[in-house]
Amino acid sequence: MRRILIVGGGYAGFYTAWRLEKKLRRDEAEVTLVDPRPYMTYQPFLPEVTAGSVEARHVAVSLRRHLRRTRLVAGTIVTIDHAHRTATLRLAAGPERELHYDVIVVTAGAVTRTFPIPGVADEAIGLKHVEEAVAIRDRLLTAFERAATLPPGPERRKLLTVTVVGGGFTGVEGFGELLSLATALLKHYPELSADDLAFHLVEVRDRILPEVTDEPGRWVVRHLEKRGGHVHLETKLVSAEGGHIVLSDGTEYDNHLLIWAAGNQSNPVVARHTDLPVDEQGLFRVRADLRVGTDDAPVPDAWAAGDNAAVPDLASKVPGGHVVPNAQNAVRQGKRLAKNIVADLRGRKPKPYVHHSLGTVATLGLGKGIFQYRRIVITGLLAWLMHRGYHVLAVPTWERKVRVALVWTAALFYGRDIVSLLSVQHPRDAFIAATLGDRDRQVTRG
Structure with a gap:
C-alpha cells in the first residue's frame, strides 16, 4: 500500500x-x-x-x-x-x-511571530493554543480577587491593567472579549470600579482588522474606546521588562497581563x-x-x-x-x-482550489460583533449572533457543535462561569505545603 x-x-x-x-x-x-x-x-x-x-x-x-x-x-x-x-x-x-x-x-x-523586545519573553502569553487561553482567563480572574483586597492605588491599578499586542483578528477579538469579561465582573466586586480597569490594544499599523475595509475598522476602534479601551495605532511595544510597559508613542504604565497576538511567521x-x-x-x-x-x-x-x-x-x-x-x-x-x-x-487529474469568501465576522465581546461581506456591514448584536451561528456550524464534528451550543445556552440563563483555576498550573503546591506542614508538626512534637 x-x-x-x-x-x-x-x-x-x-x-x-x-x-x-x-x-x-x-x-x-x-x-x-x-x-x-x-x-x-x-x-x-x-x-x-x-x-x-x-x-x-x-x-x-x-x-x-x-x-x-x-x-x-x-x-x-x-x-x-x-x-x-x-x-x-x-x-x-x-x-x-x-x-x-x-x-x-x-x-x-x-508559529507565533516574535521580536527581540526586552521583557516579552518573560512576561507575555500567546493566544494560539487552548492552554494559553485558559491561562489568560485564570490570571485575569485571579487578579480581580487580589485587587479587591487592596486599597485604591498603583498596586490595584497594575493588577487590573491588560495589554494586547496585535490588531489582527486574534488580538482584537481577544481584547474585546477580555474587556467584556472585566466589565461584567465589576458587578461581583463592589470594591472595584470601571476607573480601576486599564485595557490597552497596541498595533504597529495605522488601523486594526486588515481583513475589513477602512470605515468598519475605524468603527471598531471607536467602539472599543467607547467601552473604556485604549487603542494605540502606529505604535510599537518598546519594552515590557518587570511588567512595566513602554510604548513608542511615549506611553508608560505598569502592567499585569501581557498578551502577544502580533501575527504568525x-x-x-x-x-x-x-x-x-x-x-x-x-x-x-x-x-x-x-x-x-x-x-x-x-x-x-x-x-x-x-x-x-x-x-x-x-x-x-x-x-x-x-x-x-x-x-x-x-x-x-x-x-x-x-x-x-x-x-x-487513481490516475485522475486533481482539481484547483477555488474559494470565494463568505465574508468576515468577528466577536467584540458578549452581544457585540462586526460582519462584512463586500459592501454590506453589520454591527452589534446581529453580527455577534452571526459570528456564533457561523462558528458553531464550522467547528468540526457534531459532538463539539452540541457541546458548544449547550454551554452557550446555559450562559443565557446563568451567565459566565467566573471561577479561576490558576492553581491547576501548579498542581503540587497544595500537596507540598501539606507535606511541609507535617514536617513542621513533627519537629514541634519532637
Whole structure:
C-alpha cells in the first residue's frame, strides 16, 4: 500500500486525514499523521475561551476519537528529505528516528511571530493554543480577587491593567472579549470600579482588522474606546521588562497581563529544514491544486496547504495573489487536498482550489460583533449572533457543535462561569505545603 504522511494536525491536516479515511479503500493506502498534540484546536473560539464563554476542552477536537483509521504519532517532524522520501521524527521521549513515506502532505501551520523586545519573553502569553487561553482567563480572574483586597492605588491599578499586542483578528477579538469579561465582573466586586480597569490594544499599523475595509475598522476602534479601551495605532511595544510597559508613542504604565497576538511567521521546519521549494517568506510554493511546486515544475508526491503554503488565489481579481491564511481557507483546503490525493492515486487529474469568501465576522465581546461581506456591514448584536451561528456550524464534528451550543445556552440563563483555576498550573503546591506542614508538626512534637 502507498504510505501517506501528514505533517501537522491542525485544520488542514485534520480535515485531510478525516476525508481520506472516508474516500480511500482500506487496501489502497495507509495514512500516518504526526503532531505533538493529541487534538486539533479550533482557534476562532480561543478569544471566547479567555472570556469563559466557551469551555476550553470543547475547542479541542480529539484526533484519536475522530481519526480511527489513521496512525497517529505524538511527535514533531524536524526535517524533510523528499528526495529520499524520508522525514526525521522527534518524539517527546527517546531518540530521533526516520519515517519513510511515498506521499507527503505538509500542513504544519505557522508559529507565533516574535521580536527581540526586552521583557516579552518573560512576561507575555500567546493566544494560539487552548492552554494559553485558559491561562489568560485564570490570571485575569485571579487578579480581580487580589485587587479587591487592596486599597485604591498603583498596586490595584497594575493588577487590573491588560495589554494586547496585535490588531489582527486574534488580538482584537481577544481584547474585546477580555474587556467584556472585566466589565461584567465589576458587578461581583463592589470594591472595584470601571476607573480601576486599564485595557490597552497596541498595533504597529495605522488601523486594526486588515481583513475589513477602512470605515468598519475605524468603527471598531471607536467602539472599543467607547467601552473604556485604549487603542494605540502606529505604535510599537518598546519594552515590557518587570511588567512595566513602554510604548513608542511615549506611553508608560505598569502592567499585569501581557498578551502577544502580533501575527504568525513561517514554520522553521518548512523554511529551513526541507528540500522542497519555498518562497522568500518561508512558505511552500504550491500550485492551485495544492501540489508542491509550480505549473512548470511540479514536485511528485508532495502536497501542502494551510498557513505553511502560499496557495494561489484563483478567486481574486488581482493576478499573482495568494489565499489569506485563515481557518476558513485551511478547512476547505484540507477537504480539497484529500480529494486531490485520492484522484492522483487513481490516475485522475486533481482539481484547483477555488474559494470565494463568505465574508468576515468577528466577536467584540458578549452581544457585540462586526460582519462584512463586500459592501454590506453589520454591527452589534446581529453580527455577534452571526459570528456564533457561523462558528458553531464550522467547528468540526457534531459532538463539539452540541457541546458548544449547550454551554452557550446555559450562559443565557446563568451567565459566565467566573471561577479561576490558576492553581491547576501548579498542581503540587497544595500537596507540598501539606507535606511541609507535617514536617513542621513533627519537629514541634519532637
